[in-house]
Amino acid sequence: MKASRSNSFLMVVFCFVSIIVAGCVATQPVSESVVSKRAQMHMGTLVTLTVVATDRRVGDRAMQAGFDEVKRLEQLLSTWRSDSELSRVNAESGRLPVKVSQETLDLVARSLEITRLTQGGFNIALGPAVEAWSVTEQAHIPDDRELQQLRPLVDWTNIQIDKEAGTIFLPLEGMRIDVGGIGKGYAADRAVEEMKRAGAVGGVVALSGDIKAFGVLPGQDGFPVGIRHPRQEGVLMTILELKDEAISTAGDYERFFERGGVRYHHILDPQTLQPARACQSVTIVAKEGTVADGLDTGIFVLGPEEGMALVERLRDVEAIIVDNEGTMTVSSGLRGRLHVP
Ligand code: AMP
Ligand code: MG
Numbered sequence: 001m002k003a004s005r006s007n008s009f010l011m012v013v014f015c016f017v018s019i020i021v022a023g024c025v026a027t028q029p030v031s032e033s034v035v036s037k038r039a040q041m042h043m044g045t046l047v048t049l050t051v052v053a054t055d056r057r058v059g060d061r062a063m064q065a066g067f068d069e070v071k072r073l074e075q076l077l078s079t080w081r082s083d084s085e086l087s088r089v090n091a092e093s094g095r096l097p098v099k100v101s102q103e104t105l106d107l108v109a110r111s112l113e114i115t116r117l118t119q120g121g122f123n124i125a126l127g128p129a130v131e132a133w134s135v136t137e138q139a140h141i142p143d144d145r146e147l148q149q150l151r152p153l154v155d156w157t158n159i160q161i162d163k164e165a166g167t168i169f170l171p172l173e174g175m176r177i178d179v180g181g182i183g184k185g186y187a188a189d190r191a192v193e194e195m196k197r198a199g200a201v202g203g204v205v206a207l208s209g210d211i212k213a214f215g216v217l218p219g220q221d222g223f224p225v226g227i228r229h230p231r232q233e234g235v236l237m238t239i240l241e242l243k244d245e246a247i248s249t250a251g252d253y254e255r256f257f258e259r260g261g262v263r264y265h266h267i268l269d270p271q272t273l274q275p276a277r278a279c280q281s282v283t284i285v286a287k288e289g290t291v292a293d294g295l296d297t298g299i300f301v302l303g304p305e306e307g308m309a310l311v312e313r314l315r316d317v318e319a320i321i322v323d324n325e326g327t328m329t330v331s332s333g334l335r336g337r338l339h340v341p
Contacts, residue, residue: 032054033052033054033202033218034051034053034054034055034056035050035059036051036053036056036059036060037050038063040067042070042071043078043183043184043187044078044080045184045207045208047067047205047207048204048205048206049066049195049203049204049205049206050203051063051200051202051203052202052203052215052218053199053200054199054201058198058200059200061198062195062198062200062203063195065194066192066195066198068194069187069190069191069193070190070205070207073187073190074187076103076104077179077183077186078183079176079178085098085100085101085104086100086104086177086179089177090127090170090175090176092169092170093170093172093173093175094172094173094175095173097167098167099165099167100166100167101166102166104168105161105166107183107290108159108161108179110294111294112159114291114294115298117295117298117310117314118295118298118302118310119306120156120270121276121297121298121299121300121301121302122181122182122294122297122298122301123154123270124177124178124179124181125154125155125156125158125159125175126154127176127177127178128153128154128175128176129147129150129154129273130178130266132146132150133264133275139264148273150273153174153176154175154270154273156270181293181297182293182297183293184207184208184248184289185207185212185246185289185291185292185293186289187205187289188205188206188207188212188293189212189288189289189290191205191212192205192214192289195214200214201215202214202215202216202217203215204223205289209254210246210247210289210293211225211246211247211289212245213225213242213243214244215244220241221241222241224239224241225239225240225241225242227240228251230251230252230253230280230281230322230326231253231280231326233253235341236341237322238320238340238341239338239340239341240334240337240338240339241337242285244287245285246285246286246287246288246292247283247284247285248283248284248286248293248295248296249282249284249296250281250297250299252265252275252279252281253265253280254266263275267301268301278300278301278302278304278323278324279304279307279322279323279324280322280323280324280326281300281320281321282296282297282299282319282320282321283296283320283321284317284319285318285334287316291317292317295311295317295319299311299319299321303323304323307321308321308331312331312332318331318333318334319334320334320338
């Protein structure tokens with residue numbers, strides 16, 4: 001999903017701390033259920049699976065099914081792999097429409113729905129601007145002329161999807177689709193489905209800060225997750241029990257550098273092509289990881305007022321937004337669900 005393999009370790013360091021799954025233990029039988037937890041590196045990030053199953057064999061099978069699904073999606077969607085479907089779409093920009101699987105077409109179409117909901121705040125065409133900043137690799141501040149030249153390339157309205165032909169066309173050479181801002185949430189949804197199909201009765205899929213849970217931990221009401229404080233590393237702001245839902249956080253602390261007292265981070269405002277300035281962190285709780293992941297980035301750009309108004313309009317979507325002064329706002333459906341750490 002990310003630009004290169006070489007930055008994957010850094011990304012673990014920066015992303016892993018955003019949400020911490022609490023209360024999970026490594027392979028331990030609890031009241032006739034077996035709970036196991038394993039971690040692997042995929043999609044340039046740490047993927048941690050927790051499985052609750054009736055016996056160890058089913059648990060192992062579900063664990064394998066979950067990791068296999070994440071690996072399959074990495075192959076399909078990552079743009080740092082030159083053989084992925086989206087890399088082929090990007091390589092043919094300015095030339096030809098490219099035939100892709102229904103799954104890729106659907107994810108791109110769903111991404112564009114979130115783009116519309118967030119008035120362009122979430123933008124899968126933003127890759128050329130993300131690259132110009134290279135926040136983690138180079139700590140480079142591009143000049144405004146350089147950024148303005150990228151404008152037509154990052155205009156998502158140029159993306160052409162032909163549902164009947166099953167193709168995606170990027171009409172300008174240099175345009176790119178990058179689903180890095182939504183793909184981890186989608187992978188969490190899909191991995192959960194495969195773990196259920198393999199017989200797991202509960203579990204958690206966590207791709208760094210993108211987490212989806214199903215069922216409950218034995219003896220508990222769900223799966224407790226902690227949401228970190230955006231300015232105090234290692235400090236949790238609040239804890240919430242996830243139950244058959246997903247959570248995702250976009251934070252300006254995940255990947256950033258500082259210059260002259262200014263923080264330059266990895267979430268760009270598509271209007272200014274500068275790091276978005278209205279929030280420190282946006283956490284979204286939704287039924288689907290795809291929605292939670294796309295919305296956290298989009299609402300981070302929209303800002304706390306418009307962002308919270310959107311959340312209140314959407315069914316089954318809740319949010320915890322920390323604005324640029326550090327003030328936390330919680331959506332109506334989450335009040336009463338948060339615990340002090
Ligand atoms: P996430 O991990 O969900 O917070 O997504 C962050 C990643 O999405 C960044 O590392 C960029 O590659 C990409 N990105 C940055 N800004 C945006 C944006 N406004 N819309 C969509 N993707 C973005
Ligand atoms: Mg996101």
